[in-house]
Amino acid sequence: MADFQVITRERHGLQYWLKHSTYTFAASDALCPLVAQELPKAMLSMPIGFMAEGHCYIPVAVQGLAPGQNLLVGLDGRWLVPYIPAPYRGYPFRMASTEQGEQVLCIDEASGLLSESAGEPFFDEDGTPHQSVVEILNFFTQIEANRQLTRNICLLLQQYDLIQPWPITVQGEQGEQQVEGLFRVDEMALNALSAEALAEVRNAGGLTVAYCQLLSMQHLSTLGTLAQAHAEAKKDQLAHEALAKNGELHLGFMNDGGTFSFSQ
Template sequence: MANLQPITLSRHRDQRWARYTDYRFAAADTLAPLVVQELPKALMSLPIGFIEQQDGYGLVAVQSLQPGQNLFVGADGRWLGGYVPAVYRGYPFALAKTEEGQQVLCIDEDSGLVLEQPLPEEGEPFFDVYDQPAEPVRKVLDFLQQVAANRAQTATLCARLAEQGLIQPWPLKAKGADGERPVQGLYRIDEATLNALPADQFETLRQAGALPLIYCQLLSMQHIGRLGTLAQHHAQAKAKTKPAFASNDLFGAEDSLSFDWDT
């Protein structure tokens, strides 16, 4: 569980922070939330689905069919997929809401990336010499605000799809030591329902901007089989055998640690 603390002058003025160097912090994430702006790149390497949330449906990258496992994170912490979800690229920062509903920038103080007694050139400052947020922190905040704004749009589009009955259970099975078991809680676009939509309802979805989401999700389902390839890679690594392929060649890995939205 993250220990998110608001970034304040009184608490963080003399502290610094370090950028993450691997993705071990995401190694137990079976799913990663996505927003619609990510989909054109995410669909190139990640299976995308929906999950049911308290306030409707949400978009997710499916990173494993087994709980507590992220197949896209290698044993060395390297990202094994081409696209890194935005939720990870802001780490160790996150936005949180105050009791008044305002969003504040926080940092996970249990991340190991907050430097309480840093050396002079170690890490990045939280604040500049004028006691204003330092430029790297401002960039992180801008990035996270973009994601948050797009999350609201994503929720609206998912609600439109649900209203038309397009979001249906995804009949997946996971293989384990005790055989196959059905995967619960994952949803997909039902193509038969989509094709049967009356023209006026289809036009409503088009005008709402929901069609790119629909087609990105459908196209991304081709990657569900790659989870098996990744599972094999992990098994080989665990057995200390040389894998049949280089981990960074699995999907043309894009291992940038940039905070740029389009990474």
């Protein structure tokens, strides 16, 4: 379980941090929040939807069709598509709000990426934040600033009833099942906007968000392909483990990573 703590000189002044080399920390995330700035690149790799957050909606990367499974992470921890959402690129760091409403930089102390001797220092000898930490803080500050813009865009789309439930049906072991809780842009309602409303949505950046979401839906079928590939890879992995346990594993497996690749 993650354990995010605010970075301070008292707590981390003599420690170092390491960059992650695997995305297993995201393997159970079926959804990941996105900001408007990310959507033009994200739409090229993954389906994008909206999820409800309070009385508003936020864009999310749709990474799986079942709770607790991220199909974009391979069994070996590799990220399987070109675009990586910002929260994962910034791991093991993230921003959090204090009781006073201030944004502070935190690190996941349960990530296994803190060290007493190796990696990047949190602070220089004079007690100021190390350049690497400053760069991470700037990265998250930019994302957080864009998050408010994204929220305002989604509120405008919501105002014109452009965000509607996204009916998704998947074929599971127990037959067809409905995926609940995802929303999409209503293309017909978008095309029916008055000239004045369309201009307002366009000037706010809403058309970019809307069209990125609509175009990204083509990748929904990729998740089905990945779900099947994950199941087959898991089956192969279990078979290899069983053979190894029985002492019958042939040497050819040493050249097989037990993973898979795919092209879109």
